Amino acid sequence: MEKLSRGVSTEADVRNAMGQPDTVWEAESGERSLEYPKGPAGARTWIFYIGKDGKLSDYKQVLTEENFARIKVGMNKEEVRRMLGRPRTVVQFTRKNEEVWDWRYTQSDASQAFFNVHMDITSGLVTGTSVSQVYGH
Secondary structure, three states: OOOOOOOOOEHHHHHHHHOOOOEEEEOOOOOEEEEEEOOOOOOOEEEEEEOOOOEEEEEEEOOOHHHHOOOOOOOEHHHHHHHHOOOOEEEEEHHHOEEEEEEEEEOOOOOEEEEEEEEEOOOOEEEEEEEEEOOOO
């Protein structure tokens, strides 16, 4: 990634450095986001933002406590997916009418944890978030 420069590198440069993205998001404005989850056990997901001019405008590792704090009750699944990338797992608890998505990440104290987004199955909207510890390593 050290070869990539904001405002200079092209989408082709990003793909040459990072490979095939897991998902490409297209905005109506002509901007694109390339998603690179480093999983399933990985604790990082990189998103590269390509401007209308085809140049790299920004990139960031999105599995951070700061980014998780931006997930709000009432958001829809696509908003969450665009902000955090592909979840590690998706589990439905039909008796509770709840679907939970999780992402592994590294906490500020360097320990591993899961960030969980809880959603209502019927509406597909976020009802809350939680963090659970990773055990067994």
